Amino acid sequence: MHFTKQVQDLRVISYSRLNPRHFVLELLAPDPLPVILPGQFAQVLVEDSPSTFLRRPFSIHAVDVAKNTFRLLIQIKGEGTRHLSRLHVGDSLNVLYPLGNTFTLPTTKEVLLVGGGCGVAPLLILAQFLNQNKVHPTILVGFRTKEEVSEIEEYAKYGKVLITTDDGSEGEKGLVVDHSIFNRESLEFKKIYCCGPDAMMKAVAKIARLHRVDCEVSLENTMACGFGVCLCCITPTDKGNERVCVEGPVFNINRLKW
Amino acid sequence: MHFTKQVQDLRVISYSRLNPRHFVLELLAPDPLPVILPGQFAQVLVEDSPSTFLRRPFSIHAVDVAKNTFRLLIQIKGEGTRHLSRLHVGDSLNVLYPLGNTFTLPTTKEVLLVGGGCGVAPLLILAQFLNQNKVHPTILVGFRTKEEVSEIEEYAKYGKVLITTDDGSEGEKGLVVDHSIFNRESLEFKKIYCCGPDAMMKAVAKIARLHRVDCEVSLENTMACGFGVCLCCITPTDKGNERVCVEGPVFNINRLKW
């Protein structure tokens, strides 16, 4: 077991296209994987892309220690992710990992995971990890539409899955915060873990505050290095400007200036 | 029959690797090909290469009007050509063509074509064209070594082929100018067409001058545009600084300051 950061050429050993905007890469490491904890991310070098100069950060979606692989769930946004979407099984990818801090273990069993869009990515490894610690979370995942709903069987292995879609084509209609679990006088959870667009996380944080429930969020940010040296990825916290790539990406909402 | 320059997406319909350093691409045009004359070249956009910003110039190697295709013979030199070497049949390539002037028709039947390295590229289309005009040239081609000798059957369709290799592993040993045809009191040719590295062309020009034989050479140069607007590719001639991409690439040696 080792905790060292790696910069390695990994091999794409499987590629699944979930829908037109999302795909999952499974990457095989040449040496035994270092310990990877839920919430950590990887910085991926996008080779052969004229417009992608810096690495691109992606949460680690799942780890398979037996196979010595981990997975990334990627949403196509711009040039970098489009290039990655054109990879093939067998291609190699230069990756810097694992980076950042982790979600903390809950002191309760009433746990809710909330994810929207590609923000669902770190929830799978988190659910896996919670299970190992005997916690079976409720997992609320939001998608645009039925066609984008994916990997539900994966999440279902580790907890009860709730779904929302913007258009109501599957699960409840609306955003994740519109889900009926939040529509009650008291909340049945004592801890929330959340990852997704800023606006979504802020809305969830508001609910958490309202119900005085502990809540951790995984922030996005524009990163140049990903390992703490450029100071480009800061977020204001109770300790001043902190680095999302080292002191984060996971923050307890109490520490954020939200 | 039209003479307009095109900027088109062409399809790679065949790819032959001649040897580790050279390959031939056959490109299919979407519309009927414009007239392409021997000596003209194409400016190829190298997509997905972070370090290749400008197009890359390549002589047109051969034209097949029936198939609506033309070929490029490419030597791997740097990033741009390395990227092109990784193309596959079916890929598309953005090409600006045909550019530049052409070799002129000879007024004699005693014609010698001399090419070295990737400088052999325009000699095939030239030989083809000479045949159409009832001229059967002697074609002297120089390679590094036996392993690089290639497409001899192609040249042999249009004239007698002579070979040199640097190490003597095929044909005569030495550089093209060391070939025994030049080693006589008088030269049996009245017109020489030459393409290759500068030093080689200068050496051939010297022989041509010695024997008072008319000689045309196809120059290389660093090009930004390839169609006459940037003035980056000039060569000093009897008319001052002329553009290699428009007034050339073919020049009669009498006009050059060699």
Next chain:
Amino acid sequence: MVTPDLSVNIAGMHFKNPVTTASGTFGYGDEFLDFMDLGRLGGIFVKAVTGKNRDGNGYPRMAETASGMLNSVGLQNKGVDHFCHEIYPRIRDFNTHIIVNVSGSTIEEYVAVAERINELEKIPAIELNISCPNVKYGGMAFGTIPSMATEVTAEVRKVYKKVLMVKLSPNVTSITDLAKAAVDGGADVITLINTLLGMAIDAERRRPILSTITGGLSGPAIKPVALRMVWQVHKAVSVPIIGLGGIMNATDAIEFILAGASAIQVGTANFVDPVASVKIAEGIEAYMKRHKIEAMTSLIGALRTE
């Protein structure tokens, strides 16, 4: 929605759209006739014209760099006489504004060329190129000293009666000082930027790549510097600005317009794609439709910084 109105008015000149082409990268326009209808452009800035024939610099004149290129062409042209007699008749009737880039080594040369171009009926404006890194005055590039910029502009202003544009060099500590100096001299329009002074070396041969050792850097590499200068000058002077530097596509062009440019020039992009300028005009129209913007003019300097 109605078709967006891409037209802009610059110092009294009506441009059908804000897309023009940069001097030295578009020849005299006719080299592009195979590729496009020049009438689809707002205007064409033809290559530098000087008093007399110039051979320009020696070979090599070009080096590719990361997302850009260096050139040291050195104002090669056949002089103003040749321009008036041979080139002008050939290009005068293009269905777009033809603007002449006027260059020189001395104030007298600038004035002499401007005076001749002033007589050409179909040339509505000149662009005074006081920014070529290869032309020196007292060891410094002309356009780097504010007082010199004012002087050359003022002298040309005396003889040139139409729209006077002045093109600035980015190789200065304060671009706003230079812009103000040009406006003080009578500039109607400020064009910026010309190339950044750079250098390339062939490590294998241990030699400079350009015959002149240093040359002008252009292309996407310089876009951030160009955008910054357009923004600074837009806040500092009230004359219209024509912005350029690394514009490759419509998004780039819109960035310059938001930063304060009333029109843009497409330069090095023409080499990579001869149809780039037309595609950019089309892309700007598409952007306006998508954002429901009716008039181009409402985008000029419309960067939200609050």
Next chain:
Amino acid sequence: MVTPDLSVNIAGMHFKNPVTTASGTFGYGDEFLDFMDLGRLGGIFVKAVTGKNRDGNGYPRMAETASGMLNSVGLQNKGVDHFCHEIYPRIRDFNTHIIVNVSGSTIEEYVAVAERINELEKIPAIELNISCPNVKYGGMAFGTIPSMATEVTAEVRKVYKKVLMVKLSPNVTSITDLAKAAVDGGADVITLINTLLGMAIDAERRRPILSTITGGLSGPAIKPVALRMVWQVHKAVSVPIIGLGGIMNATDAIEFILAGASAIQVGTANFVDPVASVKIAEGIEAYMKRHKIEAMTSLIGALRTE
């Protein structure tokens, strides 16, 4: 052949090789311990230290550009006290030169920081950062006015007894004037270049990308400008130069050395590849072997221009 000697001597300091890392891009070095043995580097320039704690600028602080990036970090650091007590003990025993980048807003601040760093036994040199585009003095960046550059250098020189390096801004009309000014003030070494002032815009949102609107451009995009400045300064002053700006690989590094740099710094490249600096040192050695060059020193300024 014998193993080439990569060592260089800079103002009396012995560097085992010419590869060092640029301030602000390498943290305090310890972030790289997972990736490399720091002892393989000639030196490390740690991030800017100022008199007091600085929070730096707001978010966002970074924008990617063509072959480069803009940053507006704004000298975030915990101040010189914190550096001396918390950081220095942690890094003092790295097996390479640790050089501190000293920044400030006033001459007094520079002097105060330099005085403190002077006491630290294992810090053999400071690099005076008079070139940060985000720190202003009378509306202008400090390092753009030669007289100011001389003054701040001279004042620091009075209190700083070891090797004094001065890092220059490229955002000036004449880099040689600034270099001479720093040498006049007592600089032992000139470092160049810092970032070019640039800007990035999000056309969709019609907003600047950086919270500070403008920021510093780094990466391969600026290499041609940096090389040109190293070359110009090399011809103008006789003190050693440390060159940087867009160095990504050994070939880039050798270009700077040929242009006149005695050592180089690897900056933005560290973000793309944390092991870049070590690979560059290895690549330089391979180049020297291939070209049969026995001593690094024979390459410094060895550009052939005849």
